Amino acid sequence: MTLSLSKDTIKVSKEQDVVFLKNRVKETAVKIKMGLVNQTRLLTACSELVRNMMRYADGGMCLIEIVSSGRNNGVRLTFTDKGPGIPDIVAAMRDGFSTGKSLGLGLPGTKRLVNEFDIKSKVGEGTVVTILKWANG
Amino acid sequence: MDKIPILRMGAFLLVSIQVDLYDRLALNLEADLVQMVNKTSAKGVLIDISAVSIVDSFMGRIIGNIASMSKILDAQTVVVGMQPAVAITLIELGLPLKGVHTALDMEKGMRLLRSMIDDPEEDADEDQTIDDSITE
Numbered sequence: 334m335t336l337s338l339s340k341d342t343i344k345v346s347k348e349q350d351v352v353f354l355k356n357r358v359k360e361t362a363v364k365i366k367m368g369l370v371n372q373t374r375l376l377t378a379c380s381e382l383v384r385n386m387m388r389y390a391d392g393g394m395c396l397i398e399i400v401s402s403g404r405n406n407g408v409r410l411t412f413t414d415k416g417p418g419i420p421d422i423v424a425a426m427r428d429g430f431s432t433g434k435s436l437g438l439g440l441p442g443t444k445r446l447v448n449e450f451d452i453k454s455k456v457g458e459g460t461v462v463t464i465l466k467w468a469n470g
Numbered sequence: 471m472d473k474i475p476i477l478r479m480g481a482f483l484l485v486s487i488q489v490d491l492y493d494r495l496a497l498n499l500e501a502d503l504v505q506m507v508n509k510t511s512a513k514g515v516l517i518d519i520s521a522v523s524i525v526d527s528f529m530g531r532i533i534g535n536i537a538s539m540s541k542i543l544d545a546q547t548v549v550v551g552m553q554p555a556v557a558i559t560l561i562e563l564g565l566p567l568k569g570v571h572t573a574l575d576m577e578k579g580m581r582l583l584r585s586m587i588d589d590p591e592e593d594a595d596e597d598q599t600i601d602d603s604i605t606e
Binding site: 374 | 490492523526528531553554555556558559563565
């Protein structure tokens with residue numbers, strides 16, 4: 334069972350908000366004594382997702398949670414936007430697929446960096462991406 | 471507006487990134503650096519990223535772009551000082567930074583750059599020493 338211990342919602346609409354969000358995520362990771370490599374993985378994943386949100390949906394919200402399961406603590410991030418949505422999630426999760434001009438590594442790369450990854454999207458309504466990184470493992 | 475300074479040292483350009491990059495800053499650096507390579511006809515570019523704690527796919531692409539753009543302007547690029555955690559993340563992300571030369575620190579990076587471009591002065595010095603040894 335996974336328990337949520339603390340919640341913090343941050344609105345992202347400008348480039349400065351991105352810096353603020355990354356600092357908050359880092360603080361949260363440090364608070365639960367996450368190792369440096371996992372911190373870097375989490376922050377890189379956060380960076381990818383927040384960029385997607387800015388580029389395709391013009392911003393959105395990010396929920397930062399500290400979660401606990403047994404003796405393990407972790408950070409869960411939920412990115413919610415009201416953008417155009419992703420018509421084909423299977424294609425979007427494939428390496429090298431991009432509707433923009435990027436390398437198409439964002440979503441599949443992010444999935445490889447975190448422990449749990451979930452994406453839900455409805456065309457015309459928006460996208461919700463949830464990632465979880467445990468402090469150890 | 472923040473700006474990352476580009477220093478000129480002989481035939482090389484030195485860039486030390488001391489802040490965490492955001493997209494606009496990285497794009498500006500790319501443009502400035504390519505301009506500088508052209509303006510100073512630099513033979514090598516050394517980028518120090520030892521203070522950068524996150525390189526995501528966008529930053530990785532910018533680094534790759536700088537290297538390829540410099541290359542077609544006849545300059546070599548060496549990236550130095552990457553943190554181990556960043557290297558781990560880049561590979562897991564699926565971004566092996568092909569075509570970008572790397573070195574562990576500034577000193578090794580300089581040596582690599584020197585060996586990559588045939589510095590005529592250095593060659594002259596070497597010839598000199600060989601001549602000396604013969605006459606001795």
